[in-house]
Amino acid sequence: MSDQVLTKEDFTSDQEVRWCPGCGDYSILAQTRKVLPQLGIPKENIVFVSGIGCSSRFPYYIDSFGIHGIHGRAPAIASGIKLANPDLKVFIVTGDGDGLSIGGNHLIHLFRRNIDVTVLLFNNRIYGLTKGQYSPTSERGKITKSSPFGSLENPFDPIKMALASGATFVARSVDREPKHLAETIKMAAEHVGTSFVEIYQNCNIFNDGTFESLTDPKIKKDNIVVMEEGKPYIFGKESDRVLAWEDGSFSVNMHDEASSSLVHSLANSNSSVEFALAELTMDEHKPTPIGVFRKINKNTYDGLLTKQVENVKEKLGSGDLEKLLSSGNTWEIK
Amino acid sequence: MENGVITAGLEKYFNPETTEEVKVTEGTHAASYAVGLARVKVISAYPITPQTSIVEKLSEMCASGEIDAEFIKVESEHSAMACVIGSESTGARSFTATSSQGLALMHEELHWAAGARLPVVMVNVNRALGAPWNIWADQSDSLAQRDTGWVQLYAESNQEVLDMVLQAYRLAEEIMLPVMVNMDAFFLSHTTEPVAIPKQHLVDQFLPGYNPKFKMDIKDPRAFGGLATPDRYMELRYNIQKSMEGALDLIPKIADEYDAIIKRHHGGLVEEYLTEDAEYLLVTSGTITGTSRIVVDAFRNKGIKVGLLKMRVFRPFPVKVVQESAGRAKKIAVIDRNISFGQSGIFFNELKSALYNLETRPLINGYVAGLGGRDVTPSTIEKVINHLIAAEKGEDLIWMELNYESDEI
Numbered sequence: 184m185s186d187q188v189l190t191k192e193d194f195t196s197d198q199e200v201r202w203c204p205g206c207g208d209y210s211i212l213a214q215t216r217k218v219l220p221q222l223g224i225p226k227e228n229i230v231f232v233s234g235i236g237c238s239s240r241f242p243y244y245i246d247s248f249g250i251h252g253i254h255g256r257a258p259a260i261a262s263g264i265k266l267a268n269p270d271l272k273v274f275i276v277t278g279d280g281d282g283l284s285i286g287g288n289h290l291i292h293l294f295r296r297n298i299d300v301t302v303l304l305f306n307n308r309i310y311g312l313t314k315g316q317y318s319p320t321s322e323r324g325k326i327t328k329s330s331p332f333g334s335l336e337n338p339f340d341p342i343k344m345a346l347a348s349g350a351t352f353v354a355r356s357v358d359r360e361p362k363h364l365a366e367t368i369k370m371a372a373e374h375v376g377t378s379f380v381e382i383y384q385n386c387n388i389f390n391d392g393t394f395e396s397l398t399d400p401k402i403k404k405d406n407i408v409v410m411e412e413g414k415p416y417i418f419g420k421e422s423d424r425v426l427a428w429e430d431g432s433f434s435v436n437m438h439d440e441a442s443s444s445l446v447h448s449l450a451n452s453n454s455s456v457e458f459a460l461a462e463l464t465m466d467e468h469k470p471t472p473i474g475v476f477r478k479i480n481k482n483t484y485d486g487l488l489t490k491q492v493e494n495v496k497e498k499l500g501s502g503d504l505e506k507l508l509s510s511g512n513t514w515e516i517k
Numbered sequence: 518m519e520n521g522v523i524t525a526g527l528e529k530y531f532n533p534e535t536t537e538e539v540k541v542t543e544g545t546h547a548a549s550y551a552v553g554l555a556r557v558k559v560i561s562a563y564p565i566t567p568q569t570s571i572v573e574k575l576s577e578m579c580a581s582g583e584i585d586a587e588f589i590k591v592e593s594e595h596s597a598m599a600c601v602i603g604s605e606s607t608g609a610r611s612f613t614a615t616s617s618q619g620l621a622l623m624h625e626e627l628h629w630a631a632g633a634r635l636p637v638v639m640v641n642v643n644r645a646l647g648a649p650w651n652i653w654a655d656q657s658d659s660l661a662q663r664d665t666g667w668v669q670l671y672a673e674s675n676q677e678v679l680d681m682v683l684q685a686y687r688l689a690e691e692i693m694l695p696v697m698v699n700m701d702a703f704f705l706s707h708t709t710e711p712v713a714i715p716k717q718h719l720v721d722q723f724l725p726g727y728n729p730k731f732k733m734d735i736k737d738p739r740a741f742g743g744l745a746t747p748d749r750y751m752e753l754r755y756n757i758q759k760s761m762e763g764a765l766d767l768i769p770k771i772a773d774e775y776d777a778i779i780k781r782h783h784g785g786l787v788e789e790y791l792t793e794d795a796e797y798l799l800v801t802s803g804t805i806t807g808t809s810r811i812v813v814d815a816f817r818n819k820g821i822k823v824g825l826l827k828m829r830v831f832r833p834f835p836v837k838v839v840q841e842s843a844g845r846a847k848k849i850a851v852i853d854r855n856i857s858f859g860q861s862g863i864f865f866n867e868l869k870s871a872l873y874n875l876e877t878r879p880l881i882n883g884y885v886a887g888l889g890g891r892d893v894t895p896s897t898i899e900k901v902i903n904h905l906i907a908a909e910k911g912e913d914l915i916w917m918e919l920n921y922e923s924d925e926i
Contacts, residue, residue: 235618251650254618255593285563285593285622313564316573319592328573329564329590331580 189220196246202237207358207384211305212244214365219245222372224272231274232261234286236312237386238278238305255286258293261300269485272372273300279320280310283339287319294348294377296484301371301378304341307386308393315389327389342461342476345379346454352378353457353477358385359398363409363473370475376483397471410460410474415444418470426470432459435469449478531713532780539713544705547675547712548640548698549574551682552612553584554720555638559604559611561589561597566652567706568616568642575612594619598626598637605635606741608732610686613637616702617644617658624662627695631666631757633742636689636696636727638682639667643803643854644702645889653890654702656803656855660831660863666757668696668764669831671802675700675710677783680775683715687724687771692760701854702890704804715779723778761833768830786835788827789842791817795824797905798846798879800868802828805852805886805893812898823902828864836871843872849881850905852917854893856885861914869913882908886917893917 194216202208219229229247233239235254242249248271252260257275265273275293282290282304293300309327310316316329320341324333345353352374356367364382371378383394396406408418408426416426417438425438428445436444445456457476463469496502531539540550548571552560560579562572572588579588587604591597594615601611615623620641630637645655659669670685672678678700685696700706731739745753769785776782788806791813792798801809806827816823826842828835843849849872853862860866865883872878884901887893897917904915 251648253647254622287592310564313566313569316564316569316590329576331577 191216194219194246198243203388205387210358218369229272232257233276234281236278236281241276258289275302279306279318283319291348294350297376299483304381305384307384309390311386341381350379351376351479351481354475355381355473357383408470408472410447535780536713537716539711542712543709544675544678544700545570546574547679551679555686557612558609559587561600562613563594563597565616565619567702568614571614594622598623601637608729610727614640616642620658627665630695634693638685638696640698642702642706643699651889659699660855671699673806675712684771701804786830786838790825792824796822796847798824798849800826800851812895839871844875846879850901852884854887880911883913884915
């Protein structure tokens with residue numbers, strides 16, 4: 184591999200991008216292409232794995248290795264890739280259908296194991312590829328082709344799911360916030376362990392405007408709180424409100440320079456704060472947090488596995504299959 | 518023609534006495550209307566192209582109160598099949614639909630539905646399996662489920678889809694085995710054709726309510742799905758086989774009864790077209806059949822005795838009927854829109870095996886065509902017949918119209 188500096192063009196494949204005009208996926212693709220050269224990883228060491236859904240067309244559009252896999256199974260395929268070749272940087276691109284519906288089981292076990300891969304979950308709160316049925320993140324009461332009188336199901340919050348299952352990096356961004364999105368993807372990609380980014384993504388055909396309160400420039404500042412390291416949770420058009428930590432939950436106070444409020448600190452955070460921040464998402468009277476909810480360092484499964492194999496080899500020597508087969512509970516029939 | 522009005526000339530296709538209305542509808546919706554007419558109580562499904570519009574329509578019909586059924590949308594096809602296994606166990610007539618990868622994901626549960634003797638009816642839209650991804654017509658998905666204990670039926674037209682679903686419930690509930698109704702992706706699923714919707718009271722007469730001998734009933738508590746030790750298991754398998762064999766007699770009977778009430782008949786186990794004196798016999802299933810009829814006519818006009826055998830039933834395999842019908846011909850061509858890797862087309866293989874015990878065996882050729890939704894045109898079928906006429910000995914596997922042949926993997 185030469186030392187040439189890569190650009191986003193180097194990660195742009197020759198495939199025509201086939202999402203609907205106006206789809207939020209274009210923004211995620213553009214920011215990912217921008218971030219990839221900054222990681223300093225050779226193209227041939229990068230793999231994108233996807234399942235099924237609009238999001239899962241992603242590997243076609245990145246000039247790297249890619250697998251358009253089976254519905255919901257991207258985390259399992261990616262786990263195999265990473266364990267077989269730990270030198271690879273592995274990305275999983277999935278959506279609220281692929282990752283939380285049919286593949287929900289794989290995703291939680293990926294988080295639990297803390298395998299060193301990065302998950303980008305495009306959440307548009309709808310099944311887009313199959314043309315507009317409600318998904319596991321669709322709000323209750325949503326009217327879709329599969330719920331003509333309103334969905335009766337409670338939605339998943341992917342952030343809470345990732346936190347609860349033990350992902351070591353958990354973040355959220357929005358397709359319409361390109362700078363924030365690029366920074367978040369970069370942080371996630373650089374994290375060692377399972378990193379998870381939920382990306383709010385507008386499906387302008389089947390669920391247009393689902394995140395409008397978070398993207399409309401006139402009102403978004405009242406509805407989003409950006410979690411920034413070392414800063415209090417200030418939000419509002421006039422930066423006049425703040426989240427205050429009281430008795431284990433957040434309440435909204437007027438922001439007064441004199442008052443002291445909790446500061447976002449990933450190093451000193453704890454699960455109560457992380458979950459309390461995540462809880463704000465579903466609370467219509469409180470702003471939706473974007474940014475990093477959790478970043479902690481823990482042993483990765485792939486790291487531990489490599490170590491375990493080395494240790495055992497050191498202790499017992501390289502294995503001998505022939506010996507193993509004739510050891511333990513064996514007996515001779517006479 | 519407008520929906521609901523049978524205009525002059527159409528009576529020969531649609532009996533005004535038995536038809537509520539004629540809808541111009543795609544294959545998926547023809548299946549949905551049949552499910553409504555069958556008074557199904559529980560529907561569970563997960564979307565997959567090109568099946569999705571079946572359950573979308575049903576979801577609409579449930580929500581609007583047009584049909585009195587529970588619609589349960591689940592998180593995968595595996596769960597959809599599990600869900601109808603549950604609902605059938607309580608004695609509720611149930612339905613699901615899927616395609617391709619979705620059917621493959623259900624595999625484990627397919628065995629369970631059959632083993633538990635639950636008469637689930639499922640529509641499968643025949644679509645190719647990945648990798649590489651392909652959403653178009655191919656029968657490899659359903660044929661891969663050959664040994665699961667499901668009856669497998671194959672439809673040629675949207676009207677046949679509707680009629681077949683209704684007959685499938687009758688059959689399933691008589692033999693207590695699940696039935697899969699198959700239609701080709703896009704050629705049927707997304708193609709609109711006029712379809713006669715039969716009158717509800719006539720359907721009710723043909724298909725009475727479902728009342729199983731065993732069901733989950735708090736007044737009559739029983740355990741389900743227990744362990745069967747080696748001294749019991751084999752007999753239970755024998756029973757399934759006996760019921761499958763019974764289906765061979767029942768399918769034509771049910772088709773006749775349907776004809777008596779609804780006045781429409783698509784054939785029993787097979788449909789024979791100009792087979793009586795045929796020297797050359799074409800064997801097809803699904804939509805390739807419709808195209809083949811035209812080609813057979815063209816050969817007949819030239820004085821060449823070509824006949825057509827349409828396979829409507831794959832499981833149980835109608836060995837006797839095939840022996841009688843195909844055994845009369847000199848040469849047989851089987852066209853398969855599927856392939857069993859390392860062997861041949863799957864219908865071909867079954868047919869060849871069925872003919873083995875005949876005293877005089879016809880020459881039989883296997884042609885694989887149209888995989889992954891590639892068109893099988895009249896010219897393709899013409900080539901098949903010409904090849905067959907010229908053939909001097911049988912060949913198991915002839916690939917039709919490959920764009921290129923390569924030795925590379």
